[in-house]
Amino acid sequence: MRSIIAIIAVTTAFTVAMAGAAPPVQAQAKNGSHRTDLSKNDLSIPGWEEVQVRVDIDPGKTAPNHRHPGEEIIYVIEGTIEYKLEGMPPVRLQAGQVLFVPYGVVHSATNVGTTNAAELGTYVVQKGKPLVEWVK
Secondary structure, eight states: OHHHHHHHHHHHHHHHHHTTSOOOSOOOEETTEEEEEEEEEEOSSTTEEEEEEEEEEOTTOEEEEEEOSEEEEEEEEESEEEEEETTSOOEEEETTOEEEEOTTOOEEEEEOSSSOEEEEEEEEEETTSOSOEEOO
16 A cells, blocks of 8 residues: 555656646547657556556547546646546546546546646556546
């Protein structure tokens, strides 16, 4: 358990440091959301890795329902994003706010503002599994 807490502390510090950094070239858009891979490293926990991704969402667009093979810690970099997590009421976050998404929970994110919205997703996931599973 201490290993997980240490990993979350380190990735949170990295998240804050990266929030102001210019992102690398963005990946192809999916439904108005653009994913940019930032880092991927093996953890000290066998079979697990950390992955960090910047996700930009165009105004009025949604990153549709999906889930991950582990936990996600979301740090909103800019804009206002409404998150819908299965079984929970929607929550709106602004730049500087954080959201925790438990393992396997289906969720979506919508840019409810009029300008770009961006988040930094830090994942603690099972190695070798696809990071994102789109859910209809």
